[in-house]
Amino acid sequence: VQLGESGGGLVQPGGSLRLSCAAAGFAFSSYAMSWYRQVPGKERELVALISGLGDVTNYADSVKGRFTISRDNHKNMVFLQMNNLKPDDTAVYYCNVKWVTDYWGQGTQVTVSS
Numbered sequence: 001v002q003l004g005e006s007g008g009g010l011v012q013p014g015g016s017l018r019l020s021c022a023a024a025g026f027a028f029s030s031y032a033m034s035w036y037r038q039v040p041g042k043e044r045e046l047v048a049l050i051s052g053l054g055d056v057t058n059y060a061d062s063v064k065g066r067f068t069i070s071r072d073n074h075k076n077m078v079f080l081q082m083n084n085l086k087p088d089d090t091a092v093y094y095c096n097v098k099w100v101t102d103y104w105g106q107g108t109q110v111t112v113s114s
Contacts, residue, residue: 008108
């Protein structure tokens with residue numbers, strides 16, 4: 001299993017970023033995909049989850065109405081559109097799939113600062 005995130009960066013409060021995660025090595029459309037984030041000294045927290053077919057999504061309360069998770073099962077990719085970013089969104093963002101065990105990408109840094 002391989003997961004690779006991209007799209008992070010430095011953005012001002014109120015700005016937007018779109019994260020991408022490319023997946024390989026498993027039956028992508030059969031598994032839910034998630035985005036997590038982690039800041040130093042804190043546990044990794046679930047941000048958003050999308051079902052295999054993309055018809056069910058769930059979000060952390062802190063990002064509801066601002067973030068949108070989506071997927072492209074033809075390209076084996078999952079996305080996280082992040083709007084109205086806040087300094088508290090600063091973290092390393094990870095793509096995740098639970099297939100026998102948890103698999104993670106290398107993470108992509110998102111920094112929200114003026």
